[in-house]
Amino acid sequence: MTTDPLGFADEALDALLKEELLRGLTDIESGPGPEVVVGGERLINFSSNNYLGLAEHPALAEATAEAARRWGAGATASRLIVGTHGLVRDLEQRLAILRGTEAALVFPTGYQANLGTVGALMGRGDLIVADKLCHASLIDAARLSGATLRTFAHGDLALLEERLAKHPERGRMLVMTDGVFSMDGDLCHLRDLVEITAHHGALLLVDDAHAVGVLGKTGAGICEHFGIAPPRHLILTATLSKALGSQGGFVCGPRRLTDLLVNRARTFIFTTGLAPPAAAAALAALDVIDREPERRERLSANRERLASALKAKGWDLGGSVTPIIPLMAGTPGAAMALAARLRSNGILGVPIRPPTVPRGASRVRLSVMSTHTDAHLDALIDAVGDV
Ligand SMILES: Cc1ncc(COP(=O)(O)O)c(C=O)c1O
Structure with missing residues (x-):
């Protein structure tokens, strides 16, 4: 009898699924701007590192x-x-x-x-x-x-x-x-x-x-x-x-x-x-x-506007002082639920789970761009809601 040398992969994937840590790939059908089309849905993008909007410049x-x-x-x-x-x-x-x-x-x-x-x-x-x-x-x-x-x-x-x-x-x-x-x-x-x-x-x-x-x-x-x-x-x-x-x-x-x-x-x-x-x-x-220092200025203004609105809603942003803003959720399931809530409100904010972050520190990692408009930020602030 021969054993399937890749059989362990099924067990590993099952274990990840049970722990709510399974990851998969989704298709993106647009450029990397402040609004993206993912799985046929148009979403406001808070998941990219395209801080200055240069990837699509x-x-x-x-x-x-x-x-x-x-x-x-x-x-x-x-x-x-x-x-x-x-x-x-x-x-x-x-x-x-x-x-x-x-x-x-x-x-x-x-x-x-x-x-x-x-x-x-x-x-x-x-x-x-x-x-x-x-x-x-x-x-x-x-x-x-x-x-x-x-x-x-x-x-x-x-x-x-x-x-x-x-x-x-x-x-x-x-x-x-x-x-x-x-x-x-x-x-x-x-x-x-x-x-x-x-x-x-x-x-x-x-x-x-x-x-x-x-x-x-x-x-x-x-x-x-x-x-x-x-x-x-x-x-x-x-x-x-x-x-x-x-x-x-x-x-x-x-x-x-x-x-x-x-x-x-x-x-x-x-x-x-x-x-x-x-x-x-x-x-x-x-x-x-x-040539365009105003991009960095707008990024910083967007970040301040979002951070202060989130703090006013009771979110603890930890030591964040940059366009990376964590919304702490705790368990992987809680992070996924928060991301799903955002998504149902037209916001792309990806859940980050172990091993990318320590156990118990799963979160949605928001990333602000200079190309976000006030309307984009307001939509996120409304969707996130109070703690
Ligand atoms: C802090 C840090 N260092 C290094 C890297 C790797 O850079 P690259 O994507 O160019 O491989 C990343 C992310 O991708 C990162 O967040």
Whole structure:
């Protein structure tokens, strides 16, 4: 008798269903704007990371089309094999200038930027200390690197110091955090983290995926928000795929860091480079961000309007100070019920359940865009209702 080697998948899927944790894919039949068509229904979109509405901006569409016509659709091989396209080189220069660092290196995704960077820097005998709520890609990166991974409770810097102090004799040390926490919308304590890591001789990696284009006077991200020039032990990773409306990831820091990554980051070396149209879209996004600061202003005004209305209705928004606003529900079932209630009122707000968030902390994660109108926000406020 032969057993079905994939038989365990049925059991795993059944278990997920029972725990209300089963996920499936739905079709989206529109662009990624403030209103989307999902399953034939027109819904107001509070589920995207398209914070500035750039993914559907005509300048990005035009740049993408023009790049595809001139240079083709794909990069076809690793940059170490086929070379770096001029658009990618320009993009790296622009990103380094935006972030105030010596250099930048573009990866095919933000996930790969994190994986490759941590893997290139850390290995057996080294210590990584991560905020418990940092993005899954950082946790995966730490596990893959072979370094010892310890976590500290969200924002608990005393515990972080304790962890660092306990391992002075070990190899290199790296502290990892999100700049803006992706499911809570709160910020890391950047100033303290920079000081603590400098004091302990550790590197600091800040994943700024949700801050680029959003935080700071010019949209430069978390450092600009806190008025800090990036020190040389700070590594900033981020994505081109959220506020910048394109696809891809990048790392900013000293030149010797990016030189090392070119030689050591496996997710850079053994993968095809960023497609020229994606680089062109990101460059166009940087132009729009410079040219249209009113997008960031509107985003911030929309966020304030929504947050204060929700607070007035009794919702506890935790530490959220950004366009990411969690509506805490508790159990997966409660989060799904809240999302279903929103949906029946024409609102797309996706339930977030474990393992994306800790058990007991399921929620609907709302994400505000600069392109939401007052009518969109009012519809959401009405649909959410009182706690
Ligand atoms: C904090 C954070 N880091 C990294 C990523 C991964 O970026 P990318 O989608 O470009 O792979 C995401 C989300 O996708 C994120 O939210």
